[in-house]
Amino acid sequence: MQDSHPLTQSPQFQAQKHRISITMSGFTLPLLRGVYQAFGGDILLCIVLGEIAVHNAGRWLAQEDNDPQVLEDLQRHPEVLRPCNALSIAEATGIPRETVRRKVLTLIERGMVYRADNGQLFVHPSVPEQTEAVTHSMVPALLEAAQRIQNLLKPAET
Template identity: 45%
Template structure:
């Protein structure tokens, strides 16, 4: 069954509940992983996305070069505080402060020309959280498929 606005509307309550069962724990895990600093988490995520989106968008590209310090930066797309501020809709000064916080924690490095890159060890502190997030995505997708497969008829809606 195609996902249309009518199908979503007919299942809105169950869809919203399933999504909140995913989203609320995701936000809580992120909050705790970043010591309550959700803005730093957002900024780190945007830096990571900007750095690797071009390379990983081609599914035939191996992620292995991203783990090799000798070639890593040549595979990554650079970004700066201004581009991150624009992408996140945040003041540049806020981004600058949070980037410094991320640098102190060795999640991000700033090159001599001011470009921002995720460090090779940036994900080390998040492996368990990532595993939980992936499992939660899969569970939520299954739950949503079951909900959508049982779309009520107009008389039951």
């Protein structure tokens, strides 16, 4: 994978790349274990759910003064969230469409995704509560890892 981001080409990054990699692994491995457990070992299920949520909420998150209460109102979802379908999720993830379709059905059965009258997919407002344990354990770990990496990237004092 070719990387052209200026940060990763910096002397500080190059000098600390091994420590940065281990720090990232220290965050991602527990995250993946938590996701694996929360989704009964079905990582693809989590990827499909995450892609639907990110696709839906992108427009809403871009707004400066968005009202979080609107996310609880299923009737308002079509006006504030960007809908998606199995094909768009398959294209975004590279997961075969039939696999995405099966995962979507499982997510609907679990109440994490719903299909609007027009067939479009939306993440259900209950998802944050359903994934709360993973989120609560990982936010502090993410902030700690980010702080460690920022410290590693600081120029050496002379």
